[in-house]
Amino acid sequence: MNTLQVDALVVGGGIAGMQAALDLGDQGFKVALVEREASIGGKMITLSKVFPTLDCCSCITTPKMSAVAHHPNITLFTYCEVKALNEKSTGFDVSVLQKPRYVDESKCTGCRLCEYDCPITVPSSFDRDLGAYRAIRVPFSTAVPQTAVLDIENCLLCGKCEKVCPVNAVDFMQMPQTFSIEATSIIVATGFELTQLGAKKEYGGGKLANVIDPLMMERFLAPTGPYGRVLRPGDGMEPTTIAYVQCAGSRDKTQGVEYCSRVCCMYAIKQAMLISGALPMAEVTIYYMDIRTFGKGYEQFYQNAKAMGVEFIRGKVASIREDEKHNPIVKVELTEEGKIIERTHDLVVLSLGMIPAVASTSLNATLGLIPSSDGFISAPALNSSPCATSRAGIFVTGVASNPMDIVDSIITASAAASEASAYIHSKTEIRVQQHEVTYA
Numbered sequence: 001m002n003t004l005q006v007d008a009l010v011v012g013g014g015i016a017g018m019q020a021a022l023d024l025g026d027q028g029f030k031v032a033l034v035e036r037e038a039s040i041g042g043k044m045i046t047l048s049k050v051f052p053t054l055d056c057c058s059c060i061t062t063p064k065m066s067a068v069a070h071h072p073n074i075t076l077f078t079y080c081e082v083k084a085l086n087e088k089s090t091g092f093d094v095s096v097l098q099k100p101r102y103v104d105e106s107k108c109t110g111c112r113l114c115e116y117d118c119p120i121t122v123p124s125s126f127d128r129d130l131g132a133y134r135a136i137r138v139p140f141s142t143a144v145p146q147t148a149v150l151d152i153e154n155c156l157l158c159g160k161c162e163k164v165c166p167v168n169a170v171d172f173m174q175m176p177q178t179f180s181i182e183a184t185s186i187i188v189a190t191g192f193e194l195t196q197l198g199a200k201k202e203y204g205g206g207k208l209a210n211v212i213d214p215l216m217m218e219r220f221l222a223p224t225g226p227y228g229r230v231l232r233p234g235d236g237m238e239p240t241t242i243a244y245v246q247c248a249g250s251r252d253k254t255q256g257v258e259y260c261s262r263v264c265c266m267y268a269i270k271q272a273m274l275i276s277g278a279l280p281m282a283e284v285t286i287y288y289m290d291i292r293t294f295g296k297g298y299e300q301f302y303q304n305a306k307a308m309g310v311e312f313i314r315g316k317v318a319s320i321r322e323d324e325k326h327n328p329i330v331k332v333e334l335t336e337e338g339k340i341i342e343r344t345h346d347l348v349v350l351s352l353g354m355i356p357a358v359a360s361t362s363l364n365a366t367l368g369l370i371p372s373s374d375g376f377i378s379a380p381a382l383n384s385s386p387c388a389t390s391r392a393g394i395f396v397t398g399v400a401s402n403p404m405d406i407v408d409s410i411i412t413a414s415a416a417a418s419e420a421s422a423y424i425h426s427k428t429e430i431r432v433q434q435h436e437v438t439y440a
């Protein structure tokens with residue numbers, strides 16, 4: 001089993017993990033970044049534009065992904081998972097599983113000839129299953145690394161990809177491999193998932209064709225999205241009335257998510273503004289209980305949306321059903337007027353909340369980390385050392401610690417890198433002292 005020695009191991013290659021790795025790498029520390037997916041980029045690379053500036057998400061994320069891949073102090077491992085951890089006096093001995101891509105990473109040039117010849121089409125998880133890709137593919141156009149991955153479960157084993165590959169990179173016999181990383185410190189940046197679309201049964205998510213989640217809407221609005229325009233999934237029609245239901249997964253005891261996910265108000269307002277640009281004739285309504293615009297420039301962003309004609313209705317959505325044309329009908333209790341109304345829309349977006357990435361639960365157990373009561377990784381000294389976890393030498397950043405936006409993810413990433421840097425220095429000084437004692 002090969003062993004790589006580094007100063008820091010970063011787990012998770014979203015914006016937070018990438019930023020932490022870059023900060024440490026720039027300071028001269030050796031860093032290994034382990035990402036479970038076939039490309040780094042996290043959720044941010046799937047978004048359309050960012051609030052409150054409406055900058056293109058891909059334009060911000062892609063250079064960071066590239067910087068990580070080309071940084072002389074960062075070694076990138078994609079399609080890998082942390083499987084075990086042992087603590088030693090000098091740090092951590094981490095066992096990592098490399099999942100088989102069935103493509104030799106050292107040979108693949110990302111030419112995509114395999115993809116063009118593959119006869120099997122499968123729903124694209126990158127596009128939230130709204131589009132399709134091939135069983136063998138480069139995960140998306142700006143993926144890092146630009147290396148194909150084969151979905152063996154959907155593969156016919158027809159061998160077309162193997163025949164067409166100019167560098168003989170396809171390897172159906174590839175097996176999972178384990179290797180070891182020795183790291184002085186660890187930064188956990190495993191991010192989030194959305195609450196289930198169908199979790200609140202009365203909202204019809206997962207059953208009603210034209211009730212979707214907000215990451216689906218991000219893909220509709222993204223220039224790299226499956227259709228390059230906003231269409232409702234039920235029948236491909238261009239929607240003319242679109243509604244957002246806020247707090248459709250957060251601030252809800254019945255869902256076990258009592259906390260506010262913090263970004264839902266802002267992403268709904270952002271999407272409403274982008275829809276107004278993409279479909280100028282469309283009416284957009286946001287049903288909300290409270291609007292929380294906590295960040296710099298966010299309140300102005302909200303006011304701009306109102307001025308653009310986005311309709312905000314204060315009320316609690318009780319249920320959503322559909323008519324015979326599959327138009328969602330939203331039943332709302334108007335809390336200020338004290339009455340109940342029903343309105344029909346073409347498309348409804350449920351503003352789902354953020355929960356810790358499901359796959360990170362077992363990772364936390366492996367790393368010996370204690371989750372808080374909300375499931376996110378606990379940072380016991382929040383006011384003095386906000387990224388330190390319950391285990392010395394292990395730090396947390398981004399949404400792995402708490403729901404937050406991109407600005408805060410980047411800030412906590414730099415904070416985690418800074419705390420890790422101080423820890424690595426303290427450990428290195430101990431090592432130097434021990435060395436001096438041993439050889440004095």
Ligand SMILES: Cc1cc2nc3c(=O)[nH]c(=O)nc-3n(C[C@H](O)[C@H](O)[C@H](O)COP(=O)(O)OP(=O)(O)OC[C@H]3O[C@@H](n4cnc5c(N)ncnc54)[C@H](O)[C@@H]3O)c2cc1C
Pocket residue numbers: 011012013014015016017034035036037040041042043044047049050051052080081082189190191192193194214215218263267270357359360363397398399400404405406407409
């Ligand atoms: C619909 C929507 C729109 C949004 N729009 C905006 C916006 O416009 N502006 C804004 O500021 N914020 C926005 N956000 C919030 C933004 O997405 C998050 O702040 C940001 O993505 C958090 O980054 P992260 O790196 O912490 O997590 P993630 O982006 O989730 O990245 C985590 C990474 O860790 C990997 N990972 C997970 N588990 C493991 C494991 N066990 N081992 C290895 N790797 C693992 C994942 O595959 C992923 O690559 C939006 C959120 C949503 C849901």
